[in-house]
Amino acid sequence: MSFLKKLFGGSREAAEIPAPKVTETLDHAGFTIKATPMQEGGQFRLAALIEKEVGGTMKSHQMIRADMFSSKEDATQFALKKAQQVIDEQGEAIFRD
Template sequence: MSFLKKLFGGSGQATDAASAKPTITETREHAGFTIKATPIPEGGQFRLAALIEKEIGGAVKSHRMIRADLFPSKDDATRFALRKAEQVIDEQGDAIFRD
């Protein structure tokens, strides 16, 4: 049974990693939004991820951006996450928070 769990991912490790609180590596302001880079460690590399926030009508709205891109270092993933988040903000603006 243990073999099958390992083979098909039944260990629960991915669930634990996905539900864990993201580690913020850098924060930047852009066009009234706050971008928090949160690279996700994965298989010896780092997945591009960021949290985009903005206060609207007295409430802080947030959007979690996770991309397929993987980088060899946390610094590279941080730098590109900030750049990609700025691009998303410039393209979508407040619409990023709509369901």
């Protein structure tokens, strides 16, 4: 069983997974948007964390898109814009499973 865990990553501890680095934060319509572009090779993938306190509980939604950018700054700005669009379209529904 140990072999299979190592092969498929079952022995990996959660502490080994790095937290996404926030490059910019923006408040929009009661939500907090944290741009977290992900470096992949020489490019950056559009990603953001959308948070809001709902009923006394902090809810969060990790948004990761296929869009790639050559600079971290571009990925950050487009992540903020896309997250605003998602919030405007879906509101708190983004937190539903």
